[in-house]
Structure formats: C-alpha cells, structure tokens
Amino acid sequence: MALDLSMPILVVDDYQTMVRIIRNLLKQLGFEDVDDASDGTTALAKLKTKKYGLVISDWNMEPMTGYELLRHVRADEALRTTPFIMVTAESKTENVIAAKKAGVNNYIVKPFNAATLKTKIEAVCGA
Amino acid sequence: MPAIAAKTNATRPRRTADRDPVSDVRLITRELAEVAEYIAHVKREIGELRANELYRERIPTAHDELGSVVNATASATHAIMAAAEEILCSQEDTFETYKEQVESRVLAIFEACSFQDITGQRISRVVEALGQLEKRLSRFASAVNARDSEKGPVDPEDALRQARKEILLLNGPQDEDEAIAQDDIDALFG
Numbered sequence: 001m002a003l004d005l006s007m008p009i010l011v012v013d014d015y016q017t018m019v020r021i022i023r024n025l026l027k028q029l030g031f032e033d034v035d036d037a038s039d040g041t042t043a044l045a046k047l048k049t050k051k052y053g054l055v056i057s058d059w060n061m062e063p064m065t066g067y068e069l070l071r072h073v074r075a076d077e078a079l080r081t082t083p084f085i086m087v088t089a090e091s092k093t094e095n096v097i098a099a100k101k102a103g104v105n106n107y108i109v110k111p112f113n114a115a116t117l118k119t120k121i122e123a124v125c126g127a
Numbered sequence: 128m129p130a131i132a133a134k135t136n137a138t139r140p141r142r143t144a145d146r147d148p149v150s151d152v153r154l155i156t157r158e159l160a161e162v163a164e165y166i167a168h169v170k171r172e173i174g175e176l177r178a179n180e181l182y183r184e185r186i187p188t189a190h191d192e193l194g195s196v197v198n199a200t201a202s203a204t205h206a207i208m209a210a211a212e213e214i215l216c217s218q219e220d221t222f223e224t225y226k227e228q229v230e231s232r233v234l235a236i237f238e239a240c241s242f243q244d245i246t247g248q249r250i251s252r253v254v255e256a257l258g259q260l261e262k263r264l265s266r267f268a269s270a271v272n273a274r275d276s277e278k279g280p281v282d283p284e285d286a287l288r289q290a291r292k293e294i295l296l297l298n299g300p301q302d303e304d305e306a307i308a309q310d311d312i313d314a315l316f317g
Contacts, residue, residue, distance in 0.1 A: 017204050024212065065295050091306035092298045096315060107312050110300075116309065 003125055005030040007053025012036070012043040012069065013087075014061045018110075022056060022087070025114045029121070040064025044072055047079055054125060059088035059095065067099065074103040083124045087112065172270040176263050189256040192249040199242045199249075206239035 009031055011022045019036045026034050035050070037043035039061040047055070055073065057066040064072075066086060073079045086099050089110045096107050105124040108116055210232040219225035267273070291297065300306070 017201065017208070020208055024208075024215070028215075060297050060299065065297065067295055089300040090296065090298055091301045092296070093307045093311075095296050095298060096307060096312050098296055100315060106316055109306065109309055109312065112309070 003030075003122060004053060006033060007031070007125070008033040008035065008050060009054045009056060010035050010037060010043060010046060010052045012038075012040065012055065012057035012061070012066060014038045014058065018058065018087075022117070025117050028114065029118055040066060040069030040072070043069055047073065047082070052082060054121065055082055055084045056087055057084065059086060059090045059099075067095075067102065070099065070102050070104055085120055085124055087117075169271055172267050175270075176267050181260060181263070185256040185259060189253045192253050196246045196249050196253075199246050203239045203242040207236050210235045210239070 009026060011019050011026075011034060013019045013022070013036070016038075019038075023034050023036070035046060035052075037046055040057075041064045043055070043057065044064070046052075055069075057069055059066040066088065070084055070086070073082055073084060080103075083105045084103070085106045085108060086104050087108045087110065088095070091109045099107055106120040108120055214229055214232050217225055217228055219228050
C-alpha cells in the first residue's frame with residue numbers, strides 16, 4: 001500500500017526549529033498538509049477539530065507533555081486509532097517502554113535523519 | 128562539632144557533694160571557647176566561599192552567557208534553515224542564475240556557522256564559573272563536615288518540578304553510553 005501523501009499530519013513540538021525541520025523533511029517526502037502545535041494542549045484541541053492521518057510529537061513540552069497527549073489520544077474514542085510517532089530526546093529505556101505501553105506506534109530518538117523518519121512513517125501508515 | 132559532642136558524658140550533672148564549682152566553671156569556659164573557635168572556623172569558611180562574588184558576578188555572568196548562546200544558536204539555525212529552504216524552493220530558470228543563487232545561499236550558511244567560535248568561548252566561561260562554584264562548595268562542605276538534609280528540596284517550586292519530572296518521565300537527553308540506540312528501540316517495536 002502506497003503512502004497517502006494527502007493525509008494531514010500534525011507535528012507537535014515546542015521548538016519552532018524542530019517543527020521547521022520536520023515540516024521540511026515531510027515536504028521532501030511529498031506531504032503537503034502539515035499543521036503544527038507547540039504543546040499537547042494545543043495539539044489536542046487541533047485533533048478534535050480536524051481528522052489527522054498521523055501525529056508526530058515531541059515528549060518534553062509544557063504544560064501538557066507528548067506522553068500525556070498520547071494517553072489522551074488513546075483514551076479518546078474518536079482519536080484512539082490515530083497513528084502516533086514520538087520524536088524525542090528522551091532516550092531512556094523506561095521512556096520507550098512507557099510510550100509503547102501507552103500505545104505509541106513508533107519512537108524516534110533525536111537527532112534523527114530523513115531516512116529514519118520516512119521508514120517510521122511508512123511502517124506506521126502502512127506503506 | 129565532634130569534640131563538643133564527645134563531651135556530653137563529661138558535662139552530665141554530678142552529685143552535689145562531688146561538685147567543684149571552680150572546675151565546673153573551667154569546663155564550661157573551655158567548652159564555650161571551643162564553640163567560639165568552631166563558629167570562627169565556620170565564619171572563615173563561609174568567607175572563603177565568597178558567596179557575594181558568586182551570586183553577584185559569576186552566576187549572573189554565566190546566566191547571561193548561556194542566554195547569549197541560546198540566542199546565537201537559534202539565530203544561526205534560523206539563518207542556515209532559511210538559506211537551505213531558499214535553495215529547495217528555488218524557482219530560477221537557468222543553470223547560471225540557479226548556480227548564483229545556490230552559491231550566495233551557501234555563503235550565507237558559512238557566515239551563519241561562525242557562531243560556533245563565539246559560543247565556544249561563552250560556554251568556556253560558564254564551565255569555568257561552574258568549576259569555581261563546585262570547588263568552593265566542595266571545600267566548604269568538607270570544612271564544616273556538611274550533610275545533606277533528608278527533607279528533600281527546600282524550594283517548593285523545585286519540589287513540584289522534580290515531582291512532575293518523575294511522574295512524566297522527563298529524563299531529558301542521556302549520555303551517549305546510557306542512551307538507548309534507535310536500533311534497540313526498533314527491536315522493541317518488532
């Protein structure tokens with residue numbers, strides 16, 4: 001199954017530089033419909049107003065972290081199947097295990113490259 | 128104050144009949160002299176900390192230096208990304224104009240990278256300030272035989288921050304040898 005390049009993607013990160021990097025990488029991969037949010041609370045509000053095909057989120061944000069966002073998404077009947085990739089500098093095994101238990105689809109540690117992002121998106125979105 | 132603590136038994140009240148008022152006075156005087164000597168020693172060690180210099184000069188300077196590093200790296204990153212985006216989105220029609228644009232943007236990237244030299248110097252000053260702080264605190268702690276309170280953080284805001292970090296697993300980036308590798312993460316996700 002080919003990647004649906006028209007699917008809307010939500011990038012959640014409090015560092016605008018990282019948002020810009022991910023946006024550019026996604027653009028290079030062919031994705032055009034990319035929105036962003038600077039924390040979990042804003043992201044959750046956006047997720048409730050638009051159907052996203054993928055969420056790419058950082059972990060460490062204020063006031064709502066990416067981990068909390070993930071748990072909210074998985075607890076919400078309307079959002080629970082939304083693919084969710086964590087892209088974070090949190091590189092402790094306990095973080096990866098906690099995210100997996102909470103229902104994350106994939107986990108990328110920063111710094112990462114375009115190839116890793118592409119591979120994970122393909123794995124999660126069923127290419 | 129181990130010397131004073133060790134005297135606890137010696138200062139226990141004796142029976143009235145055994146008491147020698149002169150030697151009692153001598154004992155109390157000697158102990159008060161020891162306390163005074165210890166206080167003077169602690170005062171000297173506090174002076175050696177040069178706490179005023181630390182909080183008036185070194186720590187604010189380090190704070191400012193780090194702020195400048197954050198700003199410089201953000202500004203350089205912005206300049207580098209803007210140049211790269213211009214190249215990616217180039218609409219130039221001919222090879223010559225495209226080449227000219229790429230060369231101009233690459234030059235901008237080189238210029239932006241000059242931040243590294245200055246931030247390197249700023250970070251060196253912060254490292255030096257932290258080194259001084261560590262040295263003085265460590266000297267003071269061993270001079271007064273300090274032990275950490277078991278009550279936890281004194282600052283309630285810090286206590287809340289620590290609790291939040293623990294609950295939400297906000298561990299931050301790990302050292303290279305402690306961080307889990309992407310391959311190991313991939314293995315966990317099968």
